[in-house]
Amino acid sequence: MDANKVQIFDTTLRDGEQVPGCKIDAKQKLVIAERLDLLGVDIIEAGFPVSSPGDFTSVNEIAKLVKNATVCGLTRAVEKDIEVAAKALKPAVRGRIHTGIGTSESHIKYKFKTTREEVIRRAKKAVSYAKNFVDDVEFYAEDAGRTENEFLAKVCEEAIKSGATVLNIPDTTGYCLPEEYSAKIKFLKENVKGIDSVILSCHCHNDLGLATANSIAGAIAGARQIECTINGIGERAGNTALEEVVMILKQHPYLNLQTDINTKLLYDTSLMVREKMGMPVQPNKAIVGANAFAHSSGIHQDGVIKNRETYEIMNPEDVGVTESAIVLTARSGRAALAYRAKKIGYELTKIQLDKAYQTFLQFADKQKEVIDDDIHVIMKQVSRISKIAIA
Incomplete structure (x- = not known):
């Protein structure tokens, strides 16, 4: 892979679909997946296969349809989740299992009611188990944005040892400032053994309106995958907007970072997602809003x-x-x-x-x-x- 290439991981059909009021069926998902493949995204996160029979079918059908992009399925650090995702992804030309666990003190104490040691054990076990089914395993450290850096580095190092090919560092609650998120990526680059053998990924939410800024800051600091959605749709205030990060990198060539996105399809793709998902875009939305130009x-x-x-x-x-x-x-x-x-x-x-x-x-x-x-x-x-x- 080109050292200056930033992979675009599109999660419109997974994180984007979690928006309250979103209306989309399996047939519409296939239409959007086909367009995302044409757009040039590197990875399509097609869904959360274990969550429902319908989502399993959608991921399975997308895996059959997509020819260029890697097709990804989300799981928790649970063997059953991983088995179901592997089954759904079986027809894919290139399949990826995306598994992980929360790593912040809030998640460990209140969500899992467990210890740091147990979180590391479950992370290692999930990654190792996923490697039985696919070569490409992405590990997510949920709420990494609020996770203490030393512990996050320890979890990431164990995930690499267990076979992870991509490390997802999510700012799950959209809390980080760009400087903080950039420093977190830089810390991992400098303190995790084996970090150069994997791809660091940015998955930022927009609760404070900083998702795009944080993702770009992460890429400048060394991350080489950005997880995003068309129009920035997603839970709560949404995710990083694909069209924004792509055009920022295109309009700032001195960053020496590029994507394989066919930008001339951005506006039309935005319109398609609005129509299929029933999710309008505010007129002043950057790049694709009615008033953008x-x-x-x-x-x-x-x-x-x-x-x-x-x-x-x-x-x-x-x-x-x-x-x-x-x-x-x-x-x-x-x-x-x-x-x-x-x-x-x-x-x-x-x-x-x-x-x-x-x-x-x-x-x-x-x-x-x-x-x-x-x-x-x-x-x-x-x-x-x-x-x-x-x-």
């Missing part, structure tokens, strides 16, 4: 019309958006009106534009947005009142 301020519009790069750091076509949107509101200027008018066939002189703009402002003050049909009406009014012909 829309401009309504006159100052911004004038700059973008003159040169797109004045207010856009990405070419919308790079993510599959046709073009930037110049939205006409009461905050828009003459340049924006002339631009939109030209788009629908009106070449305005300066005198015509000055007349049209005054009428435009009257429209804009009455409604939130002036659309193309309104522009036609404005041009007719100006032509009739001022006796200035507007072709």
Whole structure:
């Protein structure tokens, strides 16, 4: 594997599906899995096979369908979970079992009511057992974000000895600051024997709005897999958004980190997931929101019309958006009106534009947005009142 390649582990169909209100059936999961494979993700976490017969079937069918990506199934550190996941993944060209256990004091004391020693024993046993079924075993240290670094390093070292190929360091509760998460990855890189033989993975949640920042910080510190979802969907406030980390790495080439994602499919994939899962995206969502490449301020519009790069750091076509949107509101200027008018066939002189703009402002003050049909009406009014012909 290229040392600068960051693998994209998509968990839309597992962690993303856990969103309250998400509506998706097995057939829709297959459609999304096929698109994720086309998008270029490296690993598709297809589900949690032991959780229900339906999830087992979905993982099994996805394992049959996907030809390029590794297909992954989640388990607890329980032999039955691992056996069921292995059975579901059997048809996969490349299968991975993702097993693990909570490692924070909170999980050890309240969730498992056990000891650190027992957690290490169960972690080793789970990884070793999973290796009987697949070569590729990912170990997750749940709530690693709140786990004391020395103990986390000890657990990771034992997981490597037991055969883990990937170590997942989740900020399960979205608590870490980027500096803290980066330092945690760096600590593991420097203090775990055998760490260079495995891939470190970032799995960050967005409870404080830091999932993407933490994942990027982790990758800069040496992690080479990012676990994410389309549109950032996931439990509570969601997961790291795939489209965000991919475009951050693409737009900052000096980081010398890259993915194999076909970015021109990002917007269309986002729309597909919204539709299939019944999960809308807020208009101001980075990269794929309706307003991500829309401009309504006159100052911004004038700059973008003159040169797109004045207010856009990405070419919308790079993510599959046709073009930037110049939205006409009461905050828009003459340049924006002339631009939109030209788009629908009106070449305005300066005198015509000055007349049209005054009428435009009257429209804009009455409604939130002036659309193309309104522009036609404005041009007719100006032509009739001022006796200035507007072709």
